Amino acid sequence: MGNAELHSIHVHPVKAFRGQSPREAVVEPWGLAGDRRWVLIDDGGKVVTQRQQARLALAVAELLPGGGVRLSAPGREPVTVPVPEPIGTTTLDVFGDKVEGILAGGTAHAWCSDYLGAQVRLVHMDDPATRRPVNPSYARPGETVSFADGYPLLLTTLASLDALNSWIAQGDRAHEGPLPMNRFRPNVVVAGTAAWAEDDWTRIAIGEVSFRVAKMCGRCVVTTTDQGTAERGKEPLHTLGRHRRFGSKLVFGQNLVPQSPGTVRIGDPVTVLG
Numbered sequence: 001m002g003n004a005e006l007h008s009i010h011v012h013p014v015k016a017f018r019g020q021s022p023r024e025a026v027v028e029p030w031g032l033a034g035d036r037r038w039v040l041i042d043d044g045g046k047v048v049t050q051r052q053q054a055r056l057a058l059a060v061a062e063l064l065p066g067g068g069v070r071l072s073a074p075g076r077e078p079v080t081v082p083v084p085e086p087i088g089t090t091t092l093d094v095f096g097d098k099v100e101g102i103l104a105g106g107t108a109h110a111w112c113s114d115y116l117g118a119q120v121r122l123v124h125m126d127d128p129a130t131r132r133p134v135n136p137s138y139a140r141p142g143e144t145v146s147f148a149d150g151y152p153l154l155l156t157t158l159a160s161l162d163a164l165n166s167w168i169a170q171g172d173r174a175h176e177g178p179l180p181m182n183r184f185r186p187n188v189v190v191a192g193t194a195a196w197a198e199d200d201w202t203r204i205a206i207g208e209v210s211f212r213v214a215k216m217c218g219r220c221v222v223t224t225t226d227q228g229t230a231e232r233g234k235e236p237l238h239t240l241g242r243h244r245r246f247g248s249k250l251v252f253g254q255n256l257v258p259q260s261p262g263t264v265r266i267g268d269p270v271t272v273l274g
Helices: 054-058 106-116 158-170 237-243
Strands: 005-009 024-028 038-041 060-063 069-072 079-081 090-094 097-103 121-124 153-157 188-191 203-206 209-218 249-258 262-265 270-272
Touching: 005 262, 038 090, 054 106, 069 106, 079 106, 090 121, 106 121, 153 158, 153 209, 158 188, 158 237, 158 249, 209 262, 237 249
Parallel strands: 153 188
Antiparallel strands: 005 188, 024 262, 038 121, 060 069, 069 079, 090 097, 097 121, 153 249, 203 209, 203 270, 209 249
């Protein structure tokens, strides 16, 4: 594969909020340390993401030492939310999975509800080692995940984004391109591969950490949301539907499950193991 390397790292402390791009990150069994350990839910306990609330793209979540978060958004005073005391759980519906979590303090609920103009509550995953198993169709016993869509990490490659953008440029919605990588909200972005090389990977190493490639990532309406303006278009789903349809899924990126602990750093070599 030549000189493939880790180009960027992305941690989203609150699911659906804008995240951070550190130079290195600790890899835990259920994902990057601090990634998607918090999520919003509605009155019925269902997870709220950019699927329902595109404005979440403009809200920023900054991870604090100890696992708390600082939330900010245009025109609003920031709020600091500490990790809540584990004094009883609430049940969430994460895309059909029933998951237990701990409610944040009331100021966090008020801040998020005011921002979205809808009643929501902020929930923390206190124990990712036990709370939510990975989809058993693609998992091994004991594998768990945070509040990510389904798997501990999402990998994308720069070469595949370039290929996708060239298709968009040749299509009837060229004015929507080129798209930046943040449309896909990955955890790790790899440089130095051929386009779509990741389709054939089953195991990889990023620096000292090895990963199993669990399955391709089917994409949803969130990818059509401009992460800088919260406006929606038709791309990339329009073009993925023409070029990257696998069964019923429109695919971009690969879901990873860590197989060893360690730290990943920008510039780490990426090696295909199988």
